[in-house]
Amino acid sequence: MSARNYRPLQMHRIAYSDLTEAQVSQALRAAASGPTSKSPLSSALAGKRLKIVTDDGGPTLEYNFRSARELELSEKGGKAAKCGYGALQDRNLVLVSHMIPGTQRGYTLVVDQQSGLATVFEVYFSGYAAQEKAAAAAAKRAPQFKNGQRNREVQRKIWFGYVEGSGAVPTARHTYTNRLEGKGIYWEQDNDIEILEFYLTILYSNFIELTRFGGEMTIAAPSDYIMVNDHQFIYSRIECEFTGTCTLQIIDLFDLTQKGVRLGLTEKDELEYYLYSGKGELTGQIATFEVFGNNSLTREGPRRVYRPIETFDVMTDEQVEDQVLNHAVTFGDGMHTGAASMGGYKGELITRFVGKQLTVRMDNGPAIEYDFADAKHLKWRYAGDSQWREARYEMYEPDDELYFFAHLLDAEFPRSCALVAVDMKNGLATLVKGTTGTPFRNNETHPTYYFGVFHTEGGPTPPTYIRHGWTDEMVGKAVTWNYQPGNPGLTSMHFYAAPHTYSWIIFQPDGSGGLQWSSPGWYSKVRDGVYIMSWVEEACNGTLGVILFNERLMHDAGFGFHVGPSGLSLSAIGARARHAGTFDIKKYLGVKT
């Protein structure tokens, strides 16, 4: 078990300090002596001098490695600076990391002693705001931050080059790659940290730190993937939107080992600067969607970063109350089909219960009586109430004799909706009640699950003990979702990463995986191969999505519940799925025994 002492909050709920440059400088002082390491450091470069030349106007670095812990660096022929450093070795590759004392910058190098090639990560703090403003101005878009400077976030520039020697200048270089895309690895590091990493896109990765809260949540981070050869890769990520920490490692797929460095300021604003080694287990490889021949060797322009926490429109209680009471729209309120957005492949509306009554009775939850007036309107009341309420609804049949419908509940604040699955073959019902507001943000939503039964004329006798229930059967699976016709239409990939979380990936125009984010998720089983999966886009846009996914049909029926500055909405989801693959990760997750 890791000895790290975390704050008792999930990473997306921590209000990270917006440190000043002076505070960052203060925190970085200890970095001057170089990174710590539990494993023995490499002395492969001790006593050697290296001149690293990089392409495209990058730095020329002249190193004098005086020992295994101290080096002198001269940049572009300038005065040499003494720096503490650390190095680890993977076969022919040496990973070197150091900061430059008195500055907020440094270098992490991967030097290939065999080929003479080198990749240089120039890392620095306090650079985000100015860079983002410049990038936004160049792209004629708004900067992706509203407040503060984000000085704590590590920035990196990547330079490809070589070690100058007596022979000819090598023409080859390490390159960007998609060769890790779709792979997952479990790592056990020498500092007792256990982590699941998933390299599902060429711009992002997601990870589950098992030694942090038991691996409840997966987190997505912008990442770099560089190919040294067919079995050695350089991978880095920066935990943007969180601590801003940079993790950079060599991954060797021959023996599934890692050599890495972690540099940043923790959630407690303390320096975290250490080298680590690790041993891995391959958890799987899912499909990728580029055309053959596209190896993602080049990358143009600044890195893309999705910053939902920074760009989230936080609303006050009063604003949310106004929206949920006065600007609520259910299935377009008849103004449109609701087939746009995520409902492009929704099924036909089901009228089976029109003119009939139905009562769903939840264990330890509400009992609700329904009277279905027509295909779009119903009356409902809590059992025992004399007063019926009217509501607009939509009902779908995602599996044979399995119905899923949704409607808004009373016009009160906070406001709720009922998403009801009625299983005519088994006499079972599941109610997911979506409600606006969380302890963190008013315009987020949250689900409450109830399992139970139902009664209707001609329906099955409800069982006494059997219920729909929680499941981990979806965990590890990756499924693409195509929400609309078109090329490519609105399309994403879900990765059901753990029993309480999931991540989604948005493809780039060339089919490669691009931006990625994650949220808590809930999984329940209705029938074999038929599941209710829900998620809340916490610290993102607050939406509750609930889908009833039929793996035989590779199709879903579901609903989205959202409140924001333009109102409260309940809308339909209907999409076509493809199976992208499965990671074998259940053994790492769940309650410890």
Added chain:
Amino acid sequence: MSEKTMNSSRRAFFLRGGAALGTGVVATVGASAAPAEKRTPLEEQLSDLRRELQEAQDRTAIRQLHLDFAALIEQQDYERAAQLFAERGDLDLSGERAQGRSAIQQLFERKYRDQTASVIHSAYRQNASHQSNDVLQITAGQARATFHVDAQLSTPLQEDCTAAKMARLQGQVADRRWQAGRLEGQYVKRGGEWKIASLKYLAA
């Protein structure tokens, strides 16, 4: 590791193809007024050569204007694309219309960059099978041209959900397809520089 190679883009291919465009171009020049005074054969020859040189330069300039427009649209450098138009220039791309350079710039900024247009032209490539039908006519500081192209038509994602927002950040669209058509252009020469006076895309 892999050898460092120069990435050849579709735009580069298009521009290389553009060099061959002239093979299919018919250029006609309005008869200029013959000088009243009698000229020597050498002067006549020199005058003809000057006129032919000017014609060639004008043809090249207009073709380059067309190529620049295509490249800037593909690069989404809309500000510079608008500067290719004359002050009172017209633009009509699949129903997205604007009259006057500043209106064209606004159209690009508001409807193209912000992806609010129903259809966006995101790239052009030469239509090889109709290239021989391209036409370029130059008459006294004005020109008309027809360039047969395939236009890449992109339908923006209009939705406001998270997935759509993320997709838009990556340049993703709801639909992207190629359509055969032609760009009908009119050009004017102002201060020695050719500008687009009118540009209209017509589907084949």
